[in-house]
Amino acid sequence: MQSEVMFAGFGGQGILMCGKVLAHAALEEGHEVVWIPSYGPEMRGGTAYCLVMISDKPIGSPVVRNPSHLVAMNRPSLEKFASVVKSAGIVLINSSLISIDAGRTDVDVIKVPVTSIAKELGSVRAANIVALGAFVARSKIVGFDTLRHCVHEEFVNKNNFLSLNLNALEEGKKAVEMPAEK
Amino acid sequence: MQSEVMFAGFGGQGILMCGKVLAHAALEEGHEVVWIPSYGPEMRGGTAYCLVMISDKPIGSPVVRNPSHLVAMNRPSLEKFASVVKSAGIVLINSSLISIDAGRTDVDVIKVPVTSIAKELGSVRAANIVALGAFVARSKIVGFDTLRHCVHEEFVNKNNFLSLNLNALEEGKKAVEMPAEK
Amino acid sequence: MGKTYQKPESLSDQHTHYCPGCTHGVIHRLIAEVIDELGFRGRCVGIAPVGCAVLAYNYFTFDFQEAAHGRAPAMATGIKRVRPDLIVFTYQGDGDLASIGMGEIIHAANRGEKFTSIFVNNAVYGMTGGQMAPTTMPGQHTTTSPFGRNVEDVGMPIKMAELLAALQTPAFITRQTVIKPKYIIKAKKAIKRAFTYQLENQCFSFVELVSTCPTNWGMTPAEAVEWTENTLLGYYQLGEYKTPESISGGEDAK
Amino acid sequence: MGKTYQKPESLSDQHTHYCPGCTHGVIHRLIAEVIDELGFRGRCVGIAPVGCAVLAYNYFTFDFQEAAHGRAPAMATGIKRVRPDLIVFTYQGDGDLASIGMGEIIHAANRGEKFTSIFVNNAVYGMTGGQMAPTTMPGQHTTTSPFGRNVEDVGMPIKMAELLAALQTPAFITRQTVIKPKYIIKAKKAIKRAFTYQLENQCFSFVELVSTCPTNWGMTPAEAVEWTENTLLGYYQLGEYKTPESISGGEDAK
Amino acid sequence: MGKKVLMKGNEAIGEAAIRAGCLNYFAYPITPQSEVAEYLSHRLPEVGGVFLQAESEVAVSYMIFGAAGAGARVFTTSSSPGISLMSEGLSYLAGAQLPAVFVNIMRGGPGLGGILPSQADYFQATKGGGHGDYHLLVMAPASVQEAAEMVMRAFPLAEKYRNPVIILGDGLIGQMMEPVEFPDYLKTEPTKKDEWATNGMQFRNSNKPNLVKSLFLDPNQLNENNLILKAKYERMKTEDTLFEPYNIDSPYQVLIVSYGTMSRVCKTAIDHLKENKFEVGMIRPQTLFPFPEVAVFKAASKETCKAVISIELSMGQMVEDVQRCVQGLRPVHWYGECGGNVPTPEKVMEVVKSLV
Amino acid sequence: MGKKVLMKGNEAIGEAAIRAGCLNYFAYPITPQSEVAEYLSHRLPEVGGVFLQAESEVAVSYMIFGAAGAGARVFTTSSSPGISLMSEGLSYLAGAQLPAVFVNIMRGGPGLGGILPSQADYFQATKGGGHGDYHLLVMAPASVQEAAEMVMRAFPLAEKYRNPVIILGDGLIGQMMEPVEFPDYLKTEPTKKDEWATNGMQFRNSNKPNLVKSLFLDPNQLNENNLILKAKYERMKTEDTLFEPYNIDSPYQVLIVSYGTMSRVCKTAIDHLKENKFEVGMIRPQTLFPFPEVAVFKAASKETCKAVISIELSMGQMVEDVQRCVQGLRPVHWYGECGGNVPTPEKVMEVVKSLV
Amino acid sequence: MAFKHIIDVDRCKGCGLCVVICPKNVLEISDKVNSKGYFPAYQARPEDCIYCTKCCIMCPDVAITIIEEGKESAA
Amino acid sequence: MAFKHIIDVDRCKGCGLCVVICPKNVLEISDKVNSKGYFPAYQARPEDCIYCTKCCIMCPDVAITIIEEGKESAA
Numbered sequence A, B: 001m002q003s004e005v006m007f008a009g010f011g012g013q014g015i016l017m018c019g020k021v022l023a024h025a026a027l028e029e030g031h032e033v034v035w036i037p038s039y040g041p042e043m044r045g046g047t048a049y050c051l052v053m054i055s056d057k058p059i060g061s062p063v064v065r066n067p068s069h070l071v072a073m074n075r076p077s078l079e080k081f082a083s084v085v086k087s088a089g090i091v092l093i094n095s096s097l098i099s100i101d102a103g104r105t106d107v108d109v110i111k112v113p114v115t116s117i118a119k120e121l122g123s124v125r126a127a128n129i130v131a132l133g134a135f136v137a138r139s140k141i142v143g144f145d146t147l148r149h150c151v152h153e154e155f156v157n158k159n160n161f162l163s164l165n166l167n168a169l170e171e172g173k174k175a176v177e178m179p180a181e182k
Numbered sequence C, D: 001m002g003k004t005y006q007k008p009e010s011l012s013d014q015h016t017h018y019c020p021g022c023t024h025g026v027i028h029r030l031i032a033e034v035i036d037e038l039g040f041r042g043r044c045v046g047i048a049p050v051g052c053a054v055l056a057y058n059y060f061t062f063d064f065q066e067a068a069h070g071r072a073p074a075m076a077t078g079i080k081r082v083r084p085d086l087i088v089f090t091y092q093g094d095g096d097l098a099s100i101g102m103g104e105i106i107h108a109a110n111r112g113e114k115f116t117s118i119f120v121n122n123a124v125y126g127m128t129g130g131q132m133a134p135t136t137m138p139g140q141h142t143t144t145s146p147f148g149r150n151v152e153d154v155g156m157p158i159k160m161a162e163l164l165a166a167l168q169t170p171a172f173i174t175r176q177t178v179i180k181p182k183y184i185i186k187a188k189k190a191i192k193r194a195f196t197y198q199l200e201n202q203c204f205s206f207v208e209l210v211s212t213c214p215t216n217w218g219m220t221p222a223e224a225v226e227w228t229e230n231t232l233l234g235y236y237q238l239g240e241y242k243t244p245e246s247i248s249g250g251e252d253a254k
Numbered sequence E, F: 001m002g003k004k005v006l007m008k009g010n011e012a013i014g015e016a017a018i019r020a021g022c023l024n025y026f027a028y029p030i031t032p033q034s035e036v037a038e039y040l041s042h043r044l045p046e047v048g049g050v051f052l053q054a055e056s057e058v059a060v061s062y063m064i065f066g067a068a069g070a071g072a073r074v075f076t077t078s079s080s081p082g083i084s085l086m087s088e089g090l091s092y093l094a095g096a097q098l099p100a101v102f103v104n105i106m107r108g109g110p111g112l113g114g115i116l117p118s119q120a121d122y123f124q125a126t127k128g129g130g131h132g133d134y135h136l137l138v139m140a141p142a143s144v145q146e147a148a149e150m151v152m153r154a155f156p157l158a159e160k161y162r163n164p165v166i167i168l169g170d171g172l173i174g175q176m177m178e179p180v181e182f183p184d185y186l187k188t189e190p191t192k193k194d195e196w197a198t199n200g201m202q203f204r205n206s207n208k209p210n211l212v213k214s215l216f217l218d219p220n221q222l223n224e225n226n227l228i229l230k231a232k233y234e235r236m237k238t239e240d241t242l243f244e245p246y247n248i249d250s251p252y253q254v255l256i257v258s259y260g261t262m263s264r265v266c267k268t269a270i271d272h273l274k275e276n277k278f279e280v281g282m283i284r285p286q287t288l289f290p291f292p293e294v295a296v297f298k299a300a301s302k303e304t305c306k307a308v309i310s311i312e313l314s315m316g317q318m319v320e321d322v323q324r325c326v327q328g329l330r331p332v333h334w335y336g337e338c339g340g341n342v343p344t345p346e347k348v349m350e351v352v353k354s355l356v
Numbered sequence G, H: 001m002a003f004k005h006i007i008d009v010d011r012c013k014g015c016g017l018c019v020v021i022c023p024k025n026v027l028e029i030s031d032k033v034n035s036k037g038y039f040p041a042y043q044a045r046p047e048d049c050i051y052c053t054k055c056c057i058m059c060p061d062v063a064i065t066i067i068e069e070g071k072e073s074a075a
């Protein structure tokens, strides 16, 4: 089994790191994993995305036309990628910044106001981890404990951000464990 | 018919120009001609040589193992090239600087003290033209008038050298028209 | 005129790709204003560098060539030599001009090539993500000087204006900055003077502009302005380093 | 000792390929003498240039690398960085160092690489047959400036010592000549001082030596000496341009 | 063997060099490989190594020359235009028979091109971008793990042949993260270089100076040097050609030759096609020079094989080597993209199916 | 047609450019081609042209870029190491689709090597020394006359394809003197470049800026640009492949493929062998890219032909193209020297006879 | 004379340089995101504006135009 | 002390620099060619030599050696 998760948003929203934490968690659980960034020209304010591939067998093509899931942190990302997600996949929408819909009925759309949640926690910079928490809680693609451990590892040396992000993770989880707004 | 003339000596003895004048004369007479210099690394005081090929047909290989004739202006040149000259060819030896023999009996060896002759004419720098005059007079590889014309052309813009070199040419001719010292 | 303010004609409508607060934008505008005012847009050729300004050609409304990293002065030489009637300027960052392109700028300046060189010194490699530049300040942290620039190991930052002024060939060489309106006004005057020398076919002209890179300095644009004024300008002193009139070189700041 | 004179141990027995009267030979000997006197032949690495001195390695009795045209300073940097215990010098001509190798010498000097640069300025490209160099004098005839160097077209000759002295990083920078015994003795002192700074791991050291190329100048060796003294030394003034003690730079000729 | 860690290819390349026993690095920033320098700028000081950001790629190539000539293990990384600027230096290194390791994380070209993955420097790497008769030993990894291992193997190979080795990765190899471990057994001691390196006579207790050079003014000596080089390249062919066969025991109708990231896409395509009962075999060259000539010829000769195709992120470069090896035995096709987009497995399937 | 004059190859090359209508020259001295610059330093001022000795070969390549981008006819000459330093620039020129003419009077390599004749830059010229997918149109003269004519033809060809053309001569082509004339009909007018050159809007009465660049950050655009280049290279193959057959109507047992000076030696050898009733045919490529693929294949297919041999002043470079074209039809051999010595006709005869 | 001070919301990247440079403290950063995801500047206190053009001179994105009322752009 | 002044005929390239530099006008160029084709310098007036070593210092070809009589080279 192989699944691919696409994280996408503005540059600066912590998209790449978000994917990295998920990839790390998958590795910890013994999966094969590949993390692929967009590394467009250093044009500021562009869109950034990354793809995390998780599998039980060695991973062949790192190029995927149809990812299993999408975490869309801003509107252009949703517009660009919503249509390519595989049927039955998850599409997580950052409803704080995105007012439109995924335009798909064959996928599991979850809207979570991750930016607002993060703002309430103290910093919009934690929005990515809110989204990650929400996505993993819904997809169960990795164990939540493993994920928590990996978030801890990621931030343990950035002291002022550790508890913020651990909280963000839990808040993300909570957000999808409540009936998601549809 | 194709013949090849090798001019060889010290750098600075005017070897290359000597060959060039001959090549020019051959061209004037309607022959095919190639002039090939040695262009060793710019190491001063080394040996210099050039090869003039004259033919009635387009010239193929510019690389020749056995030239028809040799004009040796110094001893190392004679030592290096005497043995490769074709049978029945001419070997002209600058006897002012070379005390040894060609070591060949199947070639026409002419010894001419070209450096001394040139010195008497006013400058050792004309030794090359003395040798050229002697060589052409003996070989008749080009007409002497054509050669004289070409020496004229070569030096017409270097006024102070024109008459010196025209004289040198004639003296070279004279040197072989007298019974050559054997 | 007086107090009204509009986009110059030599500038295109395109939004730039630069980060918020990046002074590349200010410099583009000044160049465009000068070209409008001197009226040579129809025979102007710009040369975009390899650096954050690699897409500069999108933001102007006249001919452009896009250079290889550091080689803009050679390209400008090529253009001016075959077409002296074109007005040519290069636009280079500090990595581009002072590192890989050092040979080309020195020789173009020394030959007295009649083009104008706009040198954007932001003390860092912007485009590639904030590596150390030859102009990075002592102690400044960058992605390849993670412990701060160690001058014992890699030497002092290079002062390009002073270095070029040490050459003997007549030239106009000045250093300005664009971090505040008062400086911007002076910078524009310097750019205008540089192009004027070219229009008169007098000499090579070089305008160094001390600039900001908030993104790679890890500062807000306003902080970047402050750091520039307090730190960079102490080392990179503003002024005229050489004019074709004063062939001797040396500082005669105005 | 006193008045006796013999070939230094650091010099090999090989006859050089240089033209009669070419001062490359004098410089080789001075370097060899200094190495003998300071006693570091066993840990010395020389770098031969692309230029008439391309075969320099044949004339010394210690390790050598042969460089690509202009890149000796980069090679010396590579050696010194991985083996700071070796004593490294580069030997470069004016085409090599001041033309194609301008970027490398400036950056090595500016980083303060701890090697010694011997710069042989003979105002011409010797090896390739006498083309114009960046150091060719105004009006000087060469095979590529057949009407004499035209400074309107190609600028003034480059003064490397002055240019490098304009950098901020501490260094020892001097210009000497080797055309007569009185100068030769001074030149040797300068070379010795340069190597001493390296032995003490203090700074980059640079010795420019104004030299002759009788062959390509079309002069006898004696005429070449006269022309150097009368013409070249007027433009290329001898002296110390920078010492690690006087970080400011500028001329303080001794 | 250590634990598997998740690393970006570029960082793994930097770490691999250290683990292989190479502590000397000179480089100049360029996307998409600047992370190697960024990583090493803090890692090398930790282990007492040498990190220097040079003024240009030209300078880099000669810093490498100097350091290698002095007997040190040394390496650099760059990307396409940067490698072009090192052409002269690479030729000098090969001519002077110096061991050193280069990594090219290729981006789209020609010219400034783009910064996305490409394999368009195949010719440059395998045929020698510089002048004269020389070759680089060229390795092409298809994963971060393989990139790390190839870097580690590159140093002893460079020393075995006294010749530069280049690792040719596309941008994705540098940019993606995969789990990686650095096998202890790939840590090697630099070979003794006292015979030729300019490492100071007193340190090798010798009175004979060493000389590092590529100049041979005498034509016979130069020819001699070129014959020595040629003999080394022939030896590489017999001793160090590497390739991975894939699905080669099946009765394949089509043989793919592909390397690097592109070969992974092909593997996925081959797996899918197999599910559809369409057998395709692949030879993945791991060394591009020496090229697995015999393997490709043999694989093409298989009776079931109707066609051969070279699939590359370029406009058709490796295909020439494939043609050369297949010797007219089977039609040789080419498919590729070279703007930075990597074709999907679906596209590869379509192309392959169209061949028969 | 003018009168035949005796000229050194290097001088004839300089004069040919002027006669072809190119008055702009940027270069850096290097043996064995410095005479081109020396000649043009007095000739170009006479005709009101531009002569500039640059600070380096890297700078030369970009002066050429700037001048060509501004719409001027422009050329340079250099020799092997100098060409390596232009690799990046050549890639940029091809990427930006600029016409310009380069001449490489090859010397022995790799590295500093020697200064005597060599053909060891075949790979560099034909496979693209720089990065990315591009080719140069490569012409190889075998005499001074042909060198002059090729220079004259190179300018319109460069403009036809908006691609750099390189003329690959060995050191002898530059150094020897032969009679030469400059055919008037080869004088051409530069094509109009208003569509793309940065020659100043007001001079072309336009309000649309022109842009000269090789940067395409969008992968689709970059791919597009590469497809345009590829199409040009295909077109070169059909429209501008040049070669000279020699003794090809005889029932030859051996086919030689050889170019430049080496091919002249082969001609003499073929003539001698013919006298001895041993027939040998030859294809002499005059363009090395595009390579005369079909001609070589056809010539190799001749029934009498038992073996093919590539004879080059290198360690075996063109032989790979020959192998590729011959497609296994006949055994393909190689013979060469590459230190600067050019083999004699006798040696060639010996080698050829040993094949059958 | 009357002037008009216009900030092109979509050109503005919200860098805030105009805000700090304004001698009359006229400008502020909005909390409404623009199409590119930036929070643009706006004249919070237009009545205090003296049309000194300092903000125009400073703005790296040529986002600010000041025109004389009635006279529209000629370009 | 007594000194010996030796010119190595085959190293000498006959450049004449020693001749012009000698303060005592001791040296001259010979008219006998050496093995490399040069006309070497020689001490025409050895009795005038003051062993000042100027010629040694000048000679680009290290062709001149001065040693103390009786003490041969140590190297």
Ligand SMILES: Cc1ncc(C[n+]2csc(CCOP(=O)(O)OP(=O)(O)O)c2C)c(N)n1
Pocket (backbone or CB within 6 Å): C050, C051, C052, C053, C069, C092, C093, C094, C095, C096, C097, C120, C122, C124, C125, C126, C127, C128, C133, C213, E028, E029, E030, E031, E057, E081, E082, E085
């Ligand atoms: C030959 C080559 N080397 C390296 C690069 C990568 N590169 C692109 S931009 C850049 C540095 C730009 O810095 P700077 O010139 O200071 O401009 P800024 O982005 O700061 O304005 C580098 C190293 C390249 N494109 N080509």
Ligand SMILES: Cc1ncc(C[n+]2csc(CCOP(=O)(O)OP(=O)(O)O)c2C)c(N)n1
Pocket (backbone or CB within 6 Å): D050, D051, D052, D053, D069, D092, D093, D094, D095, D096, D097, D120, D122, D124, D125, D126, D127, D128, D133, D213, F028, F029, F030, F031, F057, F081, F082, F085
């Ligand atoms: C890349 C490259 N370009 C050009 C050359 C040719 N070349 C050899 S020596 C030389 C100039 C040497 O002049 P200089 O450095 O002044 O040394 P000199 O011979 O005068 O001592 C040149 C251009 C080369 N070998 N390599």
Ligand code: SF4
Pocket (backbone or CB within 6 Å): A044, C017, C018, C019, C021, C022, C023, C024, C052, C122, C126, C127, C212, C213, C214, C215, C216
């Ligand atoms: S990275 Fe720096 S220089 Fe580049 S656009 Fe951003 S702020 Fe400006």
Ligand code: SF4
Pocket (backbone or CB within 6 Å): B044, D017, D018, D019, D021, D022, D023, D024, D052, D122, D126, D127, D212, D213, D214, D215, D216
């Ligand atoms: S050419 Fe000039 S520099 Fe070279 S050896 Fe002769 S005199 Fe010396």
Ligand code: SF4
Pocket (backbone or CB within 6 Å): G005, G021, G022, G023, G024, G025, G026, G027, G048, G049, G050, G051, G052, G053, G054, G055, G056
């Ligand atoms: S014009 Fe002057 S006063 Fe008005 S907003 Fe701008 S800076 Fe402030």
Ligand code: SF4
Pocket (backbone or CB within 6 Å): C021, G007, G011, G012, G013, G014, G015, G016, G017, G018, G019, G040, G041, G058, G059, G060, G061, G062, G063, G064
């Ligand atoms: S300076 Fe310009 S871009 Fe920055 S906030 Fe003000 S209007 Fe916006």
Ligand code: SF4
Pocket (backbone or CB within 6 Å): H005, H021, H022, H023, H024, H025, H026, H027, H048, H049, H050, H051, H052, H053, H054, H055, H056
């Ligand atoms: S030692 Fe002095 S006096 Fe004697 S020959 Fe030499 S220079 Fe003349």
Ligand code: SF4
Pocket (backbone or CB within 6 Å): D021, H007, H011, H012, H013, H014, H015, H016, H017, H018, H019, H040, H041, H058, H059, H060, H061, H062, H063, H064
């Ligand atoms: S200086 Fe030396 S080489 Fe010159 S003439 Fe005197 S001894 Fe001979």
Ligand SMILES: [Mg+2]
Pocket (backbone or CB within 6 Å): C093, C094, C095, C120, C121, C122, C123, C124, C125, C126, C133
């Ligand atoms: Mg910068």
Ligand SMILES: [Mg+2]
Pocket (backbone or CB within 6 Å): D093, D094, D095, D120, D121, D122, D123, D124, D125, D126, D133
């Ligand atoms: Mg010189």
